[in-house]
Amino acid sequence: xxxxxxxxxxxxxxxxxxxxxxxxxxxxxxxxxxxxxxxxxxxxxxxxxxxxxxxxxxxxxxxxxxxxxxxxxxxxxxxxxxxxxxxxxxxxxxxxxxxxxxxxxxxxxxxxxx
Amino acid sequence: xxxxxxxxxxxxxxxxxxxxxxxxxxxxxxxxxxxxxxxxxxxxxxxxxxxxxxxxxxxxxxxxxxxxxxxxxxxxxxxxxxxxxxxxxxxxxxxxxxxxxxxxxxxxxxxxx
Numbered sequence: 001x002x003x004x005x006x007x008x009x010x011x012x013x014x015x016x017x018x019x020x021x022x023x024x025x026x027x028x029x030x031x032x033x034x035x036x037x038x039x040x041x042x043x044x045x046x047x048x049x050x051x052x053x054x055x056x057x058x059x060x061x062x063x064x065x066x067x068x069x070x071x072x073x074x075x076x077x078x079x080x081x082x083x084x085x086x087x088x089x090x091x092x093x094x095x096x097x098x099x100x101x102x103x104x105x106x107x108x109x110x111x112x113x114x
Numbered sequence: 115x116x117x118x119x120x121x122x123x124x125x126x127x128x129x130x131x132x133x134x135x136x137x138x139x140x141x142x143x144x145x146x147x148x149x150x151x152x153x154x155x156x157x158x159x160x161x162x163x164x165x166x167x168x169x170x171x172x173x174x175x176x177x178x179x180x181x182x183x184x185x186x187x188x189x190x191x192x193x194x195x196x197x198x199x200x201x202x203x204x205x206x207x208x209x210x211x212x213x214x215x216x217x218x219x220x221x222x223x224x225x226x227x
Contacts, residue, residue: 004156033215035217040219041219042202042217042218042219042220043157043202043204043217044217045215045216045217048215058215059216088154090156090157092156092157097206099144099145099206099215100144100145100162100164100206102147102159102162103147103149103157103159103215104159105156105157105158106156107155107156108154108155108156110154
């Protein structure tokens with residue numbers, strides 16, 4: 001089944017404790033992206049990747065890192081999480097550039113930073 | 115910065131009625147897409163309209179795009195309870211390496227049986 005998977009789905013952590021949220025897609029998509037969703041703000045793009053080893057900042061990249069060593073995986077790294085990073089995170093992928101391609105979304109990761 | 119802004123923020127209608135949601139954006143776009151999100155779940159793509167298109171249909175969905183007014187509308191005809199969800203428009207912009215996406219805050223639609 002074609003899908004985008006994220007792990008973990010739920011995470012409660014403490015300030016400063018490094019964490020990684022994994023994202024994987026099995027559709028051979030070139031474009032992958034991370035978003036955070038907060039009430040009243042919709043989805044905001046954190047980082048995106050055009051292909052392996054090609055990443056760029058979205059609208060809210062501060063406090064996050066990403067890497068794209070393999071086409072299928074696009075992990076999101078929080079080196080030192082803070083409470084303002086408590087949010088619902090979505091990974092998405094599309095065949096090529098997102099603009100004229102449908103994005104497929106993962107189920108989301110709900111992160112709480114205490 | 116928010117590019118897409120949906121209007122209204124929330125909409126309640128009776129089953130069978132039509133629902134119209136609007137999206138406005140600030141800068142020129144290449145494409146505009148609409149997505150649906152059921153509570154707390156991932157978004158699902160509904161329809162894409164390119165900047166050189168004015169109207170598009172998909173089943174009970176009708177999307178219009180007015181680039182002169184920088185706005186788009188999504189019409190859902192003969193709504194059903196299952197259409198209850200949040201609806202987002204998304205526009206694409208060119209970043210350093212490619213295109214990144216901007217979503218609006220969404221319209222929360224409730225269809226009452």
